[in-house]
Amino acid sequence: MISGSHLLGDYTDRFWFPESASTFSDQVDSTFMLVLWICIFFMVPITFALVYFTIRFMKKKGEPAESQVSHNTPLEIAWSILPSFLLVWIFAKGALGYIDQQQVPDNADTLAVKAFKWGWAVDYGGGVIHPELHILNDQPTQLTMRSSDVIHSLFIPAFRVKRDIVPGRFNDMWFHPKVASQRVSDEDLEQAWADAKENNDGVFDREKYQFTEDGYRFHDLYCTEYCGKDHSKMQTVVVVHETREDLNAWIKKYSVRPDGVLPAEYGKLLYERRGCGSCHSLDGSRRVGPSFLGGFGSDREFTDGTKGKVDEAYIRESIIEPKALVVSGYNPVMPSYKGQLSDDDIDSIIAFLKSLSE
Ligand code: HEC
Ligand SMILES: [Cu+2]
Secondary structure, three states: OOOOOOOOOOOOOOOOOOOOOEOOHHHHHHHHHHHHHHHHHHHHHHHHHHHHHHHHOOOOOOOOOOOOOOOOHHHHHHHHHHHHHHHHHHHHHHHHHHHHHHOOOOOOEEEEEEEEOOEEEEEOOOOOEEOOEEEEOOOOEEEEEEEOOOOEEEEEHHHOEEEEEOOOOOEEEEEOEOOOOOEOOHHHHHHHHHHHHHHOOOOOOHHHHOOOOOOEOOEEEEEOOOOOOOHHHOEEEEEEEOOHHHHHHHHHHOOOOOOOOOHHHHHHHHHHHOOHHHOOOOOOOOOOOOOOOOOOOOEEEEOOOOEEEOOHHHHHHHHHOOOOOOEOOOOOOOOOOOOOOOHHHHHHHHHHHHHOOO
């Protein structure tokens, strides 16, 4: 799980904009700067004139106020028409940028992204679902996004793209990344893992090392629509791969339980990667759902009045069809993972839950 509630990336060497990493960035930044400079251009002389006139035409105390305002038609026409050209300029520049962002190129890669309270699930096909967004450099990429609960909003500051994700419909966005993420050296990666095991219970702190578990530098991706208690933790990373081979190798690495990894260990990995932790704790505390600690083998009462025991079949059903039996005292808000977790994945999760009750 990600700790803290700030961004993962390090912006200390930046004055204000994050890195400009997509073909949209320059357009968005120059529009912003245009508006900013127009504002400064007018604000400075107007402020000076305001202060100057206030002093210049001040009346002594007791003198009656008088008004000599009369019309100056040419002046009024000029200050109405000239600024309207500026407004049209701003509008045209903004509209052209907006139209670009609406027109998805035909050759774009498409990825399905699901937002949920409080995390992200990117579907890479073939059953590989991962919270990080991995894409190919110099390749237009479209995200088709949906939400399993409330309104979220996906924001990638380095790409200058942001769009709401509304439950019950698909929203999409696209971008064209133009800077590949660096890979750190194998030594640095090994050292970070050694540090994580020694000092952090094996939890890899991306914010501390400034690269991912797999050794890639990254951009931030986070939710910008206040969506509940852990909204501020709804953040992940974007990695831009240099080549298609490198991207596919990364995807393959996450496609099945690797050789030699025990089901219970893999179940813990899935628990972290797939965001079960935002609703199920491992320490006995109550979150949106019941804690996994000591759950296996215990008795349950359900909202339909029936009773049962937490066993393999019940866990499997809870994951595939969570609304079939809802534990008393909880709301039926768990999303179904039908088709998104393989049999082996579910067996691994069951093994992990068992290990928490031994
Ligand atoms: C949005 C919150 C949420 C997420 C995310 C979530 N769950 Fe749940 N889960 C719940 C709630 C609420 C319940 C209790 C109500 C019910 O039975 O549906 C529950 C119940 C369960 C149960 C039955 C627990 C018991 O002690 O009776 C299991 C097993 C379970 N979830 C597994 C998972 C797994 C595995 C994941 C991740 C792949 C997951 N859940 C993700 C909210 C969530
Ligand atoms: Cu959100």
